[in-house]
Amino acid sequence: MAPTISETVKAVASREMSCVEVVRASLKRLDEVNADLNAFLQVFHERSLARAAELDAGLADGGVATPSLLGVPVALKDNICTDFGRTTCGSRMLEKYESPFAATAVAKLINAGAIVVGKTNLDEFAMGGSGENSAFGATRNPHDLSRVPGGSSSGSAAAVAAGVVPLALGSDTGGSIRQPAAFCGLVGVKPTYGRVSRHGLVAFASSLDQIGTLTRTVRDAAIALSAICGLDPLDATSTDKPLPDLLVQLDEPIHWLKVGVPRQARSEANHPAVAAMFEDAVRRLAGIGATIVDIDLPMIDHGVAAYYIVAPAEASSNLARFDGIRYGRQATPAPGTADALTELYCRSRSEGFGPEVQRRIMLGTHVLSSGYYDAYYTTALKVRRRLKADYDAAFAAGCHAVLTPTTPGPAFKIGEKSGDPLAMYLEDVYTVGVNLAGLPGVSVPAGDVAIEGKHLPLGVQFVGPAFEEAMLLRVARMFERAG
Amino acid sequence: MSSADPSILSASQVRKIAALSRLSPTDEEVERYRHQLSAIITYVNRLKELDLSGVEPLAHVGDTTNRLDEDVPGPTLPTATLMAMAPRTWDAFVRVPKVIGEGGGA
Numbered sequence: 001m002a003p004t005i006s007e008t009v010k011a012v013a014s015r016e017m018s019c020v021e022v023v024r025a026s027l028k029r030l031d032e033v034n035a036d037l038n039a040f041l042q043v044f045h046e047r048s049l050a051r052a053a054e055l056d057a058g059l060a061d062g063g064v065a066t067p068s069l070l071g072v073p074v075a076l077k078d079n080i081c082t083d084f085g086r087t088t089c090g091s092r093m094l095e096k097y098e099s100p101f102a103a104t105a106v107a108k109l110i111n112a113g114a115i116v117v118g119k120t121n122l123d124e125f126a127m128g129g130s131g132e133n134s135a136f137g138a139t140r141n142p143h144d145l146s147r148v149p150g151g152s153s154s155g156s157a158a159a160v161a162a163g164v165v166p167l168a169l170g171s172d173t174g175g176s177i178r179q180p181a182a183f184c185g186l187v188g189v190k191p192t193y194g195r196v197s198r199h200g201l202v203a204f205a206s207s208l209d210q211i212g213t214l215t216r217t218v219r220d221a222a223i224a225l226s227a228i229c230g231l232d233p234l235d236a237t238s239t240d241k242p243l244p245d246l247l248v249q250l251d252e253p254i255h256w257l258k259v260g261v262p263r264q265a266r267s268e269a270n271h272p273a274v275a276a277m278f279e280d281a282v283r284r285l286a287g288i289g290a291t292i293v294d295i296d297l298p299m300i301d302h303g304v305a306a307y308y309i310v311a312p313a314e315a316s317s318n319l320a321r322f323d324g325i326r327y328g329r330q331a332t333p334a335p336g337t338a339d340a341l342t343e344l345y346c347r348s349r350s351e352g353f354g355p356e357v358q359r360r361i362m363l364g365t366h367v368l369s370s371g372y373y374d375a376y377y378t379t380a381l382k383v384r385r386r387l388k389a390d391y392d393a394a395f396a397a398g399c400h401a402v403l404t405p406t407t408p409g410p411a412f413k414i415g416e417k418s419g420d421p422l423a424m425y426l427e428d429v430y431t432v433g434v435n436l437a438g439l440p441g442v443s444v445p446a447g448d449v450a451i452e453g454k455h456l457p458l459g460v461q462f463v464g465p466a467f468e469e470a471m472l473l474r475v476a477r478m479f480e481r482a483g
Numbered sequence: 484m485s486s487a488d489p490s491i492l493s494a495s496q497v498r499k500i501a502a503l504s505r506l507s508p509t510d511e512e513v514e515r516y517r518h519q520l521s522a523i524i525t526y527v528n529r530l531k532e533l534d535l536s537g538v539e540p541l542a543h544v545g546d547t548t549n550r551l552d553e554d555v556p557g558p559t560l561p562t563a564t565l566m567a568m569a570p571r572t573w574d575a576f577v578r579v580p581k582v583i584g585e586g587g588g589a
Contacts, residue, residue, distance in 0.1 A: 100564045193544050207543045233552060237545045305527040316504065323505070325579055330570035340580035346507035358506055362497070363520055365504045379530050381540030388541060422522045438544030466544075 002163030005072050005220040012071035019052035019071035026073035026117050030164045036145055038137050039158035041078050042085050043118040051115050068227055070113035075159045075168040078119040079126050081200040082106055089202050090124040090134035093328045093352030103200025105211045105228040112227040120155025124354045126171055126204045128152050129179055129427050132418050133356045144454040147411040150180030157184040160214045167224050168214045173204050174307050175431025177212045178443035182406035182459025185445045187221045189213050192466045193438035194239035197232030205314035208435040218477040222246040244470045253478050257290040260399035262297040271409035273449035277458045278405050281446045288482045295394050299387035303433035308425055309367050309380035316364025324348025388437040395465040401475045404430040406443040406459040430461055440464050442476045491521040
């Protein structure tokens with residue numbers, strides 16, 4: 001198995017391996033698997049090796065403290081801007097787009113000694129739950145190539161699961177980190193809204209979007225999050241609340257751990273394997289002394305409906321910037337038509353955006369349009385308030401975390417749901433509410449199910465109170481260690 | 484959800500939404516979007532059955548106060564870099580089809 005972040009940093013710091021050796025191994029693995037997985041849209045062979053050599057030279061000079069991600073090869077979801085290479089968002093619209101600046105989270109990773117080996121495939125503009133909506137082809141699940149890795153952070157999850165990198169960044173607007181983490185057997189963290197700067201993350205739904213991590217262990221997630229969180233003057237919604245040390249108490253069990261299990265987590269719509277896995281997970285927690293409390297989160301059942309109003313509404317506004325004039329794809333102008341500029345906008349956008357993105361822009365435009373605004377948008381925002389209140393009540397009653405399955409089923413077949421957008425949306429039942437409420441959530445591997453001779457991973461989700469990542473990761477670590 | 488009412492949106496409504504969205508779907512696409520959007524709208528209509536009286540809408544979970552920056556110039560991106568991203572330029576300008584006068588429209 002490829003090394004974790006902890007193992008990599010240790011090996012590099014002790015000179016057991018050089019950064020160049022680490023990056024070579026990562027690139028070798030990448031080149032072996034990418035033809036099958038289609039996880040990477042862009043690979044920085046020379047650039048990453050040059051950066052590794054630079055870090056090795058710095059190490060040889062000695063004297064500096066070891067940064068937390070020294071020599072760690074990382075992959076970035078391709079809606080996160082880099083000031084080198086392209087940032088395509090998996091879209092024809094931005095096929096050739098080169099960002100003039102880097103996302104704050106990327107700058108922080110690089111400052112911490114990480115080395116970017118490539119940009120990963122995704123559902124176009126992060127809209128999707130399977131990876132199939134990329135303009136550059138579907139990503140495949142390393143556990144079963146006939147299945148999706150989940151999405152929208154499809155390539156990031158596949159890259160970590162295949163052992164190419166120990167860390168990939170994703171973005172999570174309604175489950176886009178946690179759901180692929182569950183489908184690929186990884187730890188996926190969506191931090192509290194405001195923890196990680198969104199500067200340089202191409203906006204999908206600004207009140208929901210957060211950058212987060214995909215790793216193989218909870219400890220690696222804690223190391224990576226420590227590096228990317230923090231106040232950023234370039235994102236007015238980033239928080240000035242200090243981030244507590246995520247590592248110092250990570251392995252210390254929480255005494256009197258209390259976990260809330262909502263009635264809605266035991267939905268009849270869950271796949272039998274998920275239902276069985278979930279009862280195992282509850283038993284595992286009880287086995288390490290946790291008190292399991294039955295709770296009721298009635299708004300979970302309405303989260304998907306509220307989400308598919310709020311997220312498209314914000315998307316329709318955010319994606320209005322793609323007009324084909326200032327940057328991005330421009331259709332060939334048709335001179336002499338009556339309304340040439342509007343025509344140019346429409347043609348550029350219809351050529352540049354894929355069907356799911358167009359569907360969501362239209363849905364968002366509809367729910368915000370005159371005569372429908374209150375019936376849809378305002379109603380959804382009221383549900384959002386109630387949903388947050390549901391979670392707050394569980395935490396006020398003393399729950400350290402709320403436990404649900406991450407997804408109602410295991411990874412599905414490529415093509416199985418792509419013709420039915422609504423069926424795809426219903427996969428998000430357990431994850432979208434966490435974004436609407438702005439809470440931190442983590443998906444942790446919780447077993448697998450054998451289907452057609454392949455072992456498909458399953459995951460559980462822990463949701464914590466806002467800004468309590470340190471406690472949430474301790475809960476996740478207790479669960480992981482008891483497995 | 485299988486009980487989606489395809490008449491919830493008419494083709495002309497879909498065309499109107501598309502125009503507002505600055506999209507130009509083909510007739511075939513209009514029909515497909517009409518069905519898919521109708522199914523989604525049928526599903527989200529379930530929210531109308533909830534009693535939400537007295538509940539304040541929540542648009543954003545973050546702090547509701549603005550954080551003001553110091554009024555000092557910071558680094559900016561070079562004009563040439565930004566201009567280089569535009570698909571069509573003329574001299575120091577971004578080029579667009581004529582918007583005023585004959586053949587224009589806004």
